[in-house]
Amino acid sequence: METCNPDVNLLSISTAMTSDSLIEALTATFKSPPPQYGIYPIMHSLCRFVEPDSVHKRSVSHLVGQEEPRHTLTLLEQEVLRLQRRGFGGVVTNVGWGNDYLKNWQPIQQVIAELKKKGFVVYLYDEKGYPSGSAGGSVLEKYPHFEAIGMMAYRYPGLLRGPADYRADLPDGQLYKALLLPAVEDHENSPVELKGLVDVTHCADRYGTLRFTIPPGRWVFVVLFKRRLYDATHCMLSYSEPRRYINLL
Structure with missing residues (x-):
């Protein structure tokens, strides 16, 4: 989990401020809250924006202000910029679910680096199918005695x-x-x-x-x-895929 320091800390607003200045400060904070107070969308597929060669760029002048010079950005940079322009303060995301799941960490490392560069709060979780905890079956593959x-x-x-x-x-x-x-x-x-x-x-x-x-x-x-204690539960009836489940006790 990544955190960042807010530009405006609500707790630091002095109680000695006048009512008008306090309302003004709170109003400004609500209009543009620090990232950790914003909305965090769940983005399952950010890794797909990481190009294999990591150098592909496209013209995205429509994503920046008219007064700004023309830019060329990677697909990942474009997506992060879209999230930023929509007012999101953070992202909840996960490792890519491809055939190299939990083997190639380079894509998610690029995703996290780009999000942090833009000041996003980042929550990283592992799932590959709900309920969480199985890591796509790799947990029980290595530790079969953990099964419920x-x-x-x-x-x-x-x-x-x-x-x-x-x-x-x-x-x-x-x-x-x-x-x-x-x-x-x-x-x-x-x-x-x-x-x-x-x-x-x-x-x-x-x-x-x-x-x-x-x-x-x-x-x-x-x-x-x-x-098994999880038959007829969501583990076996999952919309993603059936899976053996771990003992959480």
Whole structure:
């Protein structure tokens, strides 16, 4: 993040000023506020104005005042001048999203240098697809253990009654435990007892199916499994592209 010193600091306006001079000073400040008090547009594509050879220039006499001499500016200089003439005091921008993403830093360095030269406040962020934090997938590519994965539990509906053979498909994820818990009462939402539980985890096959014989009695069937915690969230339904997501905890 870059900051700049304001030409007029609101806090430095003396309380000893007369009411007329104070109003005049505040009015002047509001008419032409320091950059950090201005509007900061989000500009996703400033890097595209950096020409490969960095020397291409175009005539832009229409961008400067009539009294000023004719200028030739790069495409980047033209764009920054347009932003400045529109009254923006800063810019929120990002690294270019091309095939050289996070490999070629020269374009964004040129962008920042040009913005700072014109007195802009610059906020630099990384995204390449919302929500932020994945850096286009490169974070989890290097640190796969940062993925948002957690333990989940699924309670199968109803009570299982034995003795009987039973088959169940497992939820998507990595099975941790499959347990039969003694039901205290004879209804679907019955509380359970931990004493006397039966572990049937070993009955799962490689296709994610459980087959076992229910012991005599009534049971609540629960499986514990590890899986991604961001399915059906904006990470997977993003308009940019689906992506694995990091654990922010």
